[in-house]
Amino acid sequence: MTDTVGLDWLADVFQTTPIRIAVTLVAAGTLVAVVLSFQRLQEWLEERTRPLYSDIVSTTVLVGTFLLSLAVIVGVWGQTDQLRYIYTEYDVGGDAVARAVFTFVLGVAALIVTRVVHRVIDEVFSSASAVTAHQREVTHRLSQVIILTVAVIVILALWIDDLGGLLVGAGFLGIIIGMAAQQVLGTILAGFVLMFARPFEIGDWIEVEDDQGIVTDISIINTRIRSFDGEYIMIPNDVVASEVVTNRSKRGRIRVEVDVGVDYAADVERASEIAQSAVDGLEKSLEAPSPQVVTKSLGDSSVLLGVRFWIDKPSARRHAEARTAAIHAIKAEFEEAGIKIPYPQRELAGREETGGFRISEGHETGTTDPQESSEREERMRPQEGE
Numbered sequence: 411m412t413d414t415v416g417l418d419w420l421a422d423v424f425q426t427t428p429i430r431i432a433v434t435l436v437a438a439g440t441l442v443a444v445v446l447s448f449q450r451l452q453e454w455l456e457e458r459t460r461p462l463y464s465d466i467v468s469t470t471v472l473v474g475t476f477l478l479s480l481a482v483i484v485g486v487w488g489q490t491d492q493l494r495y496i497y498t499e500y501d502v503g504g505d506a507v508a509r510a511v512f513t514f515v516l517g518v519a520a521l522i523v524t525r526v527v528h529r530v531i532d533e534v535f536s537s538a539s540a541v542t543a544h545q546r547e548v549t550h551r552l553s554q555v556i557i558l559t560v561a562v563i564v565i566l567a568l569w570i571d572d573l574g575g576l577l578v579g580a581g582f583l584g585i586i587i588g589m590a591a592q593q594v595l596g597t598i599l600a601g602f603v604l605m606f607a608r609p610f611e612i613g614d615w616i617e618v619e620d621d622q623g624i625v626t627d628i629s630i631i632n633t634r635i636r637s638f639d640g641e642y643i644m645i646p647n648d649v650v651a652s653e654v655v656t657n658r659s660k661r662g663r664i665r666v667e668v669d670v671g672v673d674y675a676a677d678v679e680r681a682s683e684i685a686q687s688a689v690d691g692l693e694k695s696l697e698a699p700s701p702q703v704v705t706k707s708l709g710d711s712s713v714l715l716g717v718r719f720w721i722d723k724p725s726a727r728r729h730a731e732a733r734t735a736a737i738h739a740i741k742a743e744f745e746e747a748g749i750k751i752p753y754p755q756r757e758l759a760g761r762e763e764t765g766g767f768r769i770s771e772g773h774e775t776g777t778t779d780p781q782e783s784s785e786r787e788e789r790m791r792p793q794e795g796e
Contacts, residue, residue, distance in 0.1 A: 421488035437479040444475040520561035600647035601630030617656040664724035671712030673750040688739040689719045694732045696720040
């Protein structure tokens with residue numbers, strides 16, 4: 411109180427309202443400037459001293475600027491007498507002042523400790539290959555919650571005599587709120603499950619229901635992914651936990667498959683060898699597992715082959731590039747080897763006993779004599795190379 415009362419002379423120096431408003435704006439602006447430059451000040455101090463010292467100095471500057479701005483504003487407007495009245499009227503003794511000071515110090519200390527713990531976690535776990543960035547972030551969040559919870563309980567114990575009764579009441583209130591917000595709590599619990607189970611991490615390529623993209627953030631409420639169309643999609647964590655999630659980045663590699671049809675007149679085994687050799691020479695194709703070609707089905711116009719090969723560092727872009735390169739390479743090799751990739755054909759066949767004709771796939775029928783049917787079949791049959 412003495413520091414604030416000591417600024418009583420400001421009310422006599424700045425007597426007009428416009429000047430007082432100007433001084434108030436300057437004090438408030440100084441505080442805002444310190445708040446906005448707090449991060450840069452901290453980084454500047456970290457380059458010249460230890461991180462712990464930079465946290466203490468930057469926090470002290472911030473708190474000191476706040477107290478000084480508050481004192482200047484109170485002194486300019488001559489509110490020290492009002493504060494003195496409140497001090498004497500409500501019997502704010504030394505015990506209350508001590509508790510207030512301790513509360514303030516404890517709050518600042520809790521913030522500094524959380525930052526120190528964050529730095530320790532980064533320094534200790536950053537060199538451990540078994541600990542991912544996602545696990546470090548979860549550990550930091552949990553330590554932050556624990557430290558702040560302990561600080562709040564200690565502060566409440568300073569100001570409230572019956573803390574146990576308050577906690578019991580808060581427990582009943584929590585039950586009531588939980589019953590009224592089951593879906594929200596389910597989403598939050600699902601968020602913690604995802605953080606610990608780690609079915610996917612930030613940067614992974616996942617597919618949930620009909621949505622797929624790159625994971626950009628995992629919070630306790632939702633999971634955010636960036637689709638390949640540039641859209642940001644937020645999926646509630648309870649939906650993610652209850653649906654089938656496909657993680658295409660989990661193993662660090664993914665299989666690419668290209669379907670290609672081969673003419674029935676071609677040598678299928680030779681075509682398979684050529685296709686396998688074509689994808690084996692691709693830049694993105696892995697040697698192990700080696701490329702593979704399987705015969706999938708006998709189609710209406712061709713024998714369908716499945717050309718399979720693996721790429722590393724799976725992403726939608728690499729997958730599309732590898733698939734495109736494979737299609738171009740297979741087509742070029744087939745053309746060089748004289749292997750046709752046929753297109754769908756329709757064959758007409760006549761029936762002499764019925765005097766009509768039909769189309770095998772279109773089931774088109776008509777009435778004409780066998781000679782006319784045979785001539786029409788010759789006219790409609792695709793020529794070589796069509």
